[in-house]
Amino acid sequence: MGEKTQPSLLLILLCMSGLVPRSAAFVFWTALLETRYYHSSNDTVVKLCECGVYGRNSEVEKFSGYVAVPKGDPTGCNPDTSYGRNSSQEWIALVKRGNCTFSEKINTAMYQGAAGVVVYNVDGTGNGTTYMSHPETDDAVAIMIGNIQGTEIANLVKSGTVVYMDIKVGNPHGPWMDTYWLYFLSIAFFIVTAASIAYFVFISANRLYSMNRHRRTENRLKSEAKKAIGRLEVITLKRGDELTTSDAMCAVCIESYKAGEVVTVLTCDHVFHKACIEPWLLERRTCPMCKCDILKALGVEEEVKVDMSTSSPPEVTVITVTGGDSLYEVPLNEPMSHEPEQQQNLYDNIAFVEDSETARG
Template sequence: MARRWRPEAGCGPRGALVLLALALCAPGARGRALEWYSAVVSTEYRDPRTNQTVWSVAESGRFGDSSPKEGAQGLVGVPRAADHDPEGCSPDTRFFVPPPGGGGTAPWVALVARGGCNFKDKVLVAARQNASAVVVYNEERHGNLTASMSHAGTGSIVVIMVSYPKGKEILDLVQKGISVKMTIEVGTRHVQEFISGQSVVFVAIAFITMMIISLAWLIFYYIQRFLYTGSQFGSQGIDVEAENCAVCIENFKVKDVIRILPCKHIFHRICIDPWLLDHRTCPMCKLDVIKALGYWGELEDGQEMPVPELASGSVVAADLSIAVQEDDRSDGSNSPLSSTNEPVAQCGTRFKEDSGENTALLETGRSDLQHGGPVS
């Protein structure tokens, strides 16, 4: 049987999609999950103008990455203006805590600005002065936003970040000498998944690889299809599906002499010749071979019958000349059929209108027929 080229199951766009899916599901492709907690910040102070207590609460803070997720409280202290270090980065920075919390062991909360040094240095400076918590307010350009803080190695001190407007509000009150009490509580847990830069590169490389594989597969597929189509057009139209002779039901073998009729059915020469001498039709499709080849009249005795031209194709047939000797039509005279210098079967009737069917010698095995190649 003829075999058509077929792409491998693991190749092509489907295989490329599988590759991309594996890339996306690979360990580390999704990066890591960022978990963080918001902080509920409460402030309380007495307004000196109205002598009324002003109290506010909002879930406006964010716990640092290494901070314990627990509450803290105390009076707010800020770096002294004389030290010119609002970020609290210098080891010698002193904090101002308005009374009544300016001294003793009363808990207090350090309020410092972001920048100047890393978060760990800020926290350690305040922790050395016994602050119960450190509140970092964001830069002005970030508005009401907060950000994650990495400060590993700061121990058990609570660290949160608040927005710039909130931090500036508290800072102004403390610098005016107003005592502000702050309470920090744990807020909502947040989980945010993101793709790391390394994962983005990995997925991009996988995607590019998928595209290259798909393009190469398409090019290979269409080249093979073109070659297969060309081989089909170049063939003689031989019934490549035929594996055996329909007369003797024997498989074709190497060196077998075959006849290819105009209807492209293939038989062993020694099998089909007696049939054609008696019936002149194809035993499979009943095609009148003589009419198909254009021979109508009865052959004269001793007249040579020319070999008709083969149809365009790649089957090369041996020269065929047929001669009929005059004999008594009633007796069993011999009617030799010469094809490729080999004798043919004897027939007891006169040979009439013998066809000019193709006769070929199989020089290759059955695989040539299966692949539609030329028979020589």
Template sequence: MAWRRPEARVRSGGALALLALALCAPAARGRALEWYSALVSTAYVDPQTNLTVRSVSESGRFGDSSPREGAQGLLGLPDGHPEGCDPDTRFHVPAPGGRAAAPWVALVARGGCIFKDKVLVAARRNASAVVVYNEERYGNLTAAMSHAGTGNIVVIMVSYPEGRGLRELVQKGIPVKMTIGIGTRHVQELISGQSVVFVAIAFITMMVISLAWLIFYYIQRFLYTGSQFRSQSHRKETKKVIGQLPVHTVKRGEKGIDVDAENCAVCIENFKAKDVVRILPCKHIFHRTCIDPWLLDHRTCPMCKLDVIKALGYWAEPEDTQETPAPGSTPGSVSAANSSVAAPDEGRSEGSSFTASATHESAPQCGAALKDDTGENTALLGEWPADYKTLSRYQSSKEN
């Protein structure tokens, strides 16, 4: 099983954080970083009392693309629709004594078209500023206005009640002078309360998922490390046990092994002089370099499936491996796997004799043969007939 590294958990946590920020970003992008309020001062003469009525309040709001500077002039209303969206719209500006009004400020209603179109229509009529009053449904509120591309004309928004009152005065033919000044700078809050809650929930969820992944990873890593340690320890013990099996160096002309006819069932190569062979408890022989790796992984004889470790008296638990037969072995054939050699301990010299026995039984019966031969003296190799055709007769004579 392939384990993911902790860096992958960190990357997945970072991806969740970026996702949370991306979801919050649309609300933030729609708002300006800062905006300025506008001081709105009006003055007109009440026709009933002939008194000048003045009003000053910080009730306006500069548009996003408007220059932050003052402007003044008499208020003028568009002819026809109050929104002033028609490019051919003309404006009516009441002036004292009927003389021409210059400069003048356009007073238009919100809606009907985009803010940019309203401002451009008034700018073409040489208005010094444009005052947009909000819709009735918003009450006393003002809103941000996006009108990029309108030049240096001053643009502000006032509330609906204030704009309606000024409109009624102008409709009555009363000249109203408006002066616009710069108000207070306001920093726009980019994160609302809902966004804070959403980010907090996303952060907590990300932390819980990351913590769960880390706990799962380190538990699995601990189990995997323990399994590897036990496996390595088991292989070391198995290697020591395999080292107790007798070995023998093959000599040409040696009785019991025909170097030109017999072969190793693992590598399917004939035994040659000076080859070092390993002798298993079931008396099958193999090249030491071939059988040792096999026994480390499988622990059993490739021919008869005898558990070599148990046969030597070590009752370790077998590994969970799939046993596969050695290549080239066929039932009933007479080969090096069917004729076995038992060598004396490694402490003896190479010239010393070693015991052997032969059998024509099938491979699964080797385990039973091992039990029958335990504790008995086997014949020396020198007593074996060189001709394998007399093996059966030789064995029968020994048993009798």
């Protein structure tokens, strides 16, 4: 009971949201078929089964009436086929599959006033049914039942037995609603979710490891920088010293030197306020003026700061230069050591050389 209720509720929600039209190809509805007729002993025989399947293009709704079979051809393909029923009572056409399309059978019966059409399968198929398609019918209600059951009802009607049929909407079925498919989709969902979580955990752990490694490297470099700073020459300025009498200024704070201030002399002989240069050296470890590496100058080997995998390439500003009929991109902020090679590469282009000579001339 629980297995049928859950898919039904899911389908109802989808139908209410307009996502599943009545003729959706990925779901089909079964039909509850109840037949009643009087036996020769005046006993009422009632048979009930969920043995019908609504057509692909059928209205999915209940219908009922007395069963009528076509006279002559049981398939009801002839447009002039008579069922011998009038419109005073609701009646259902019972026709056999074959000889023409489902649409032709259904339209012929509906044209004569049938409340609905029941198609039973061909001989040799037992009680097997198929999901019949009848796109050329408008607002028709049609189901298919098995051959054995349909033949039995047709024979009763032909023998003069009055058979009443009541058909109600059964349960929805489809690949996505099958229990095994639900299990499969659930397992697939959990596998994908687990893989995604594992991937993000791996990425986060790798990033955390890189950050910790970078932090440890920075801490070691700061420790080495502290040792190096302790080996630098420190002077207390006195009145009359050259630094106090000249216009020299500390390049970090941009203020003049005064008597009584403590200054630090770097290995490159540049002088700065001790309170200004020490925080600078802890972070950058180079002279603010000449970029001299203090650690290397003091013989302290600097470790690699960051892995190549975590470092980003330097940004390069590029301008476009016109040379003849061609365009050339020239980086502006390349290191000075690369400039001669850059110029040599540029002058290898004949058009560029001609333009340069013309400008100089």
